[in-house]
Amino acid sequence: MMLTTSGNHLLTVQFLRCVAAALVVAQHAALELRARSGLPDLLSYWHEVGGVGVDIFFVISGLVMYLSTRRIPSPADAGATASLFFRRRLIRIVPLYWFYTMLKVGIVLILGSKAFADGLPLLYVLGSLLFYPMVSPASGDILPLVESGWTLSFEMLFYAVLATAIALRLPRLKTSVVLLAIIFVVSQMLVDSVLFRFFGRTVLFEFVLGMVVARLWMQRREVPLWMPVVLVTFALAALFVYRPHLDRFIGLGIPSAMLVLGVAWMERVEWVRGLAAKVTLLGDASYSTYLAHGFVMPVAVIIGLKLSPHAYGFVCVLAVLGSTAAGCVSYLLLEKPMTKFLNARFGGARTPASPETAAPI
Structure with missing residues (x-):
């Protein structure tokens, strides 16, 4: 049996975005439950594998x-x-991220926060809004005010690199590899700098893996069924069963790329496409879920623990479902209309050469 894909709208990618968002929420819910239960090893599996979503x-x-x-x-x-x-x-x-960042600023200033008992530095807030990596006064880690937003600093860097390649009419993949490699090497030499220490991680090259996946998918639209099955099986085993202690790029990035490519190649399998089509909204809302879950998940955990004090698995599932529902509401009522309005006002006319509007994470 051969698989043939056509067009560039991959429903399976939407499905994976939904899965990735759920994994991140599960990881953070496990951390929240650990803190509230006093059990340091609680839900250790989900704490370890949830980061794969990133x-x-x-x-x-x-x-x-x-x-x-x-x-x-x-x-x-x-x-x-x-x-x-x-x-x-x-x-x-930017708009949705700024909305949730300012929402947290309001919560901290109005309701108070133990984490920011000494106040909320203006420079730190500005750094968070501008995607500039800074040390959080709350945790001591290099994290923005909306902590899950750390990934957006990497996203913005990648977009800047890609825009440079487009402006100079250079090959996108090769140029991205060279520029990201330069940034990485310089970061290794300037480890005392918070900025370079933040970007000096091999996770930076996972964007390149995605570009390689895109090229492979474009070059080979028709593949035997066994190829994606093998890719997906190996990727799932590497990501969720056997997890050797390797560099993140090797241990998680490469299997993630294999998973994305394998699932994309399975687009034409009827039941796979049917399943992916059913969760399109969840995929569309994954960015909202990713940003909003930090506000919703702790509340869901508190409610869940009151309902079932020791049913930690149930509480974790409740947190994931609650955050996903909140993400869908945020997407439909805030993100989608806001993005549509701003694109119509400032996004420029769509032409054959215009980049498509696609999800950032």
Whole structure:
């Protein structure tokens, strides 16, 4: 049996975005339950594997950005296309992230916070809004005010690299590899800098893996069924069963790329496509879920523990479901109309060379 894909709208990618968001929420719910129960090893499996959601998100981002910028503009249009690409990425990411960042600022200032008992530094808030890595006064880690937003700093760097390649009409994949490698090498030499210490992680190259996946998918739309089955099986085993202590890029990034490619190749299997189609909304709402869960998940955990004080697995599931529902509401009532309005106002006219609006994570 052969699998054939057509077009560039991959429902299976939407499905994986939904899964990735749920994994991240599960990881953070496990941490919240640990803190509230006083049991340091509680739900250790979900604490360990939940972070895989970020790696899947990064690979998907590389895939989608490569596909959405595949049309090469003429020399006269390259700069304008790069500007349009980056502007649309800002519209897609910034407004919702700023909304949740300012929501947290309001909560801290009005209701107070033990984590920010000494106050909320203005410079730290500005750094969070501008995706500039800074040490959090609350945890001592390099994290923004909305902690899950740390991944967006990597996203913005990747978009800047890709926009540079488009503007200069250079090969997107090769240019991204070179520029990201330069950033990584410089970061290894400037480890005393918070900024470079933050970006000096191999997770940076998972965007490149996504671009490689996109090229493989575009070059081979028709593959034997056994190929994606083997890829997905190996990836699931590496990510969720046998987890050797390797560098994140090798241990999680490469299996995540194999998972994304394998699932994308299975797009034409009827039941796979049918399943993916049923969760399209959850995939669309994954960015909202990712940002909103930090507000919803702790509340869900508190409610769950009151309902069933020791049913920790049930509480974790409740937190995931509650955060996902909140993400869908955020997407439908806030993210979608806001993005549509801003694109119509500032996103520029859509042309054959215009980059598509795609999810950031």
